[in-house]
Amino acid sequence: MSSSAENPTLTAEITKPSTEIATETAQSAKKITLKTSDDQIFEVEESVAMEFATVKSFFEDAPSSTDTVPLPNVPAKPFSQVIEFCKEQIKFKANPDETEKKRSNSEFVKEKTNEDLVEMIPVANYLEIKDLLDVLNQAVADRIQNRSVEYVRSFFGIDNDFTSEEEALLREEHAWAFEDVDED
Amino acid sequence: MNSNIDRISNLPSSLLIIIASFLPFKEAARTSVLSKQWLNIWRDAMHIQFNETFFVKSDEPEENRKVQREVFINFARQFIANYSQQVIKTLGLACSKPGDFLSDIQNILMFASSRDVRELGLDFSDPTWREQALENHQAAFELPLPVYEHGQVLRSLKLFSCSFKVSNFSNFCSLKTLSLGWIKINMGSISAILDSCPLLENLSLKKCWDIENFEISKPGSRLKSLVLEKCDIAYDGVLIEGPKASVLQVLRKRG
Numbered sequence: 001m002s003s004s005a006e007n008p009t010l011t012a013e014i015t016k017p018s019t020e021i022a023t024e025t026a027q028s029a030k031k032i033t034l035k036t037s038d039d040q041i042f043e044v045e046e047s048v049a050m051e052f053a054t055v056k057s058f059f060e061d062a063p064s065s066t067d068t069v070p071l072p073n074v075p076a077k078p079f080s081q082v083i084e085f086c087k088e089q090i091k092f093k094a095n096p097d098e099t100e101k102k103r104s105n106s107e108f109v110k111e112k113t114n115e116d117l118v119e120m121i122p123v124a125n126y127l128e129i130k131d132l133l134d135v136l137n138q139a140v141a142d143r144i145q146n147r148s149v150e151y152v153r154s155f156f157g158i159d160n161d162f163t164s165e166e167e168a169l170l171r172e173e174h175a176w177a178f179e180d181v182d183e184d
Numbered sequence: 185m186n187s188n189i190d191r192i193s194n195l196p197s198s199l200l201i202i203i204a205s206f207l208p209f210k211e212a213a214r215t216s217v218l219s220k221q222w223l224n225i226w227r228d229a230m231h232i233q234f235n236e237t238f239f240v241k242s243d244e245p246e247e248n249r250k251v252q253r254e255v256f257i258n259f260a261r262q263f264i265a266n267y268s269q270q271v272i273k274t275l276g277l278a279c280s281k282p283g284d285f286l287s288d289i290q291n292i293l294m295f296a297s298s299r300d301v302r303e304l305g306l307d308f309s310d311p312t313w314r315e316q317a318l319e320n321h322q323a324a325f326e327l328p329l330p331v332y333e334h335g336q337v338l339r340s341l342k343l344f345s346c347s348f349k350v351s352n353f354s355n356f357c358s359l360k361t362l363s364l365g366w367i368k369i370n371m372g373s374i375s376a377i378l379d380s381c382p383l384l385e386n387l388s389l390k391k392c393w394d395i396e397n398f399e400i401s402k403p404g405s406r407l408k409s410l411v412l413e414k415c416d417i418a419y420d421g422v423l424i425e426g427p428k429a430s431v432l433q434v435l436r437k438r439g
Contacts, residue, residue, distance in 0.1 A: 121203070122195055133202070141206035149217050158219045170217045176238045176259075177213035 032059075033068040040076035041068070044083060051086040053128030073126045078119040081112070085132050109139035114155050117143075200225045205273070209233035227266055231274040234260040234292065240280075242311055257285050264295040272296060276305040280312075282325040290328055297334035304331070305342035309366045315414055320393050323347035323367055332356075343367070344390075353380035365390040371399060378402055389415050399423045 032049040034042045049069075050056050058069055071079070085108055092101045109117065117139055124132040144152045153160055162170070171178055204212045204225050210233070212226040239256035240249050257279070275296040282289050296304060308324040327348040335355035344365035350373045359381040369392050378384060378400065385408045389395075393416035400407070401423070410424065 121199060125199055137203050137206040140203060145207070145211060149214060152215070153218055156218075158222070160218070161220050162217065167217055170223075174213050174216060177210050177216075179238075 034079075035068050035070050036074050036076040036079050037072050038075050040079075042076075042079065042083065047090050048083060048086045051089060051129060053130075054126060071126075074123050075119070078116070078123045081116060081120055082123050082127065082129065082132065084108070085135075086129065089131060105135045109135060112139075114143065115157075118156060197221065197225060201228045201230075201269070204228075205230040207231075209235075209276075210238060227263065228269045230269060230272050232263070232272060232296075233274075233276040234263075235276060235278045236280060237278065237311070253279075253281060253284070257288050260292055261288055264292060267295070270299060272299045272301050274303040274305075275301045276307075278305075278307040280308065280310040280324075282308045289325065293328055294330050297330040300334065300337045302337060303340040304338060305340075305363075306346045307342065307344040307365075309345040313366070315391060320368065320416075321345060321366060335359075350376045350380075353377050356381055357383070359384055361386040363388040363390070364392060367392055368394045370394050371397065374398075375400070375402075378405060378407070382406070385409070387411070389413065391415065397423070 030046040031043045032046055032055065034044060034049065034055070036042065050059075055069055055071075059065065088104050088108065089101075092104075112120075117136055121133065121136050121140070124136055144155055147155070152158075160167070200222065204215055207215070207229070209229065209231060212229040212231075215222045215226050216224070234256070236253060236256050239259065240252040242249075244252070260277075275292070277289070277292055279285065279289065293306075306325070306327070310321070310324075313321055324345045325347070327343065327346055332349075332352040332355045335352075336357055338356050338359055340361040341356065341359060342363040342365075344363075345367065347367065353376070357380075360383055362377070362381065362384060363386075369389075374389075374395070378387075379402075382404070383406060385406050387407060387409070388411040390411075390413040395415060395417040398412065398415075398417050399422075400410075412422070
């Protein structure tokens with residue numbers, strides 16, 4: 001993990017050492033400035049920013065814009081992880097290698113906490129990064145598979161708003177789905 | 185930032201449907217008890233499995249199984265009646281007595297085809313049939329026309345104890361994976377299928393009979409994997425030639 005102080009692509013405002021940004025940043029590459037919902041400024045290489053379909057269409061509408069792009073639905077923490085993913089992804093654009101890409105994707109999610117994954121989903125959705133959304137959803141599905149209802153609730157941080165009677169009724173109604181489950 | 189509140193429940197239901205769609209069907213159904221927001225999310229999941237064995241207990245007498253099968257079909261009937269998405273990805277249907285529910289099964293297939301299903305799996309074989317036995321069983325159901333008519337988007341097709349018209353396979357022009365089982369099929373038909381489906385990469389035949397000598401020599405074929413399992417053929421008569429022959433696998437699982 002590199003700290004953000006050494007990190008040429010983030011401004012000094014970002015202090016969390018949560019990103020592992022590639023170091024081979026070309027000095028000449030055009031940068032796009034993006035502002036998150038919690039008012040953090042990110043300078044991102046154009047090639048990376050164009051991975052965000054939402055941002056891409058912003059520049060298609062205003063090609064010469066040098067304005068900061070506001071991302072009102074995107075907090076900084078998941079966003080820095082999304083950038084990390086996209087930086088990896090663009091390497092495979094020049095040099096497609098499905099096996100290596102899969103390995104890289106699984107490496108990416110392996111290091112993430114449950115909370116990281118869950119927080120990145122709406123960001124990937126808002127920025128319309130389909131590959132990332134698929135990777136995240138699959139990782140979430142893998143982590144909650146064969147787990148008890150209670151586990152899944154805590155995984156997502158869901159408050160159970162059913163009464164115990166309501167829940168018992170539902171379990172009875174869908175009894176077929178609860179057979180052969182190891183409640184952990 | 186308030187991060188210890190109910191994070192994912194802040195997500196729109198459309199995103200929860202996508203999350204649920206990555207789960208196996210049974211698992212998706214269990215999300216209904218998570219919270220009120222999740223209650224009906226699974227009913228729009230895009231991977232659907234109508235599997236008789238979820239409902240029918242094989243160790244019970246046929247009398248009970250008949251009732252359980254009714255409950256199963258009724259469940260499927262309700263499910264498709266309430267489904268609101270325009271597109272589904274997967275539909276699996278396993279039912280051992282399709283003859284008792286012909287119109288329901290037609291409806292389920294119509295439902296899947298009209299929603300551009302990508303992966304369709306139909307298994308009408310009976311769990312009581314013995315894989316090792318020499319006896320063959322008549323196909324229990326015939327693939328209906330709507331499946332061919334909407335077949336252009338189909339990527340994967342599994343037909344067990346389900347007869348079909350080889351001449352209509354040209355509609356399945358995007359098919360990559362085909363799995364046939366419990367069916368009488370000759371080598372001429374298999375060749376015709378390979379000609380009709382130029383993108384086919386994976387072919388698997390299980391418990392098929394009447395093939396006699398298995399012979400593929402298609403220079404343009406994309407076939408990468410071939411599985412012959414418990415088929416009634418002379419394995420010495422297997423011949424495969426083609427540009428990708430080096431990656432062809434013939435698995436001979438015998439009793």
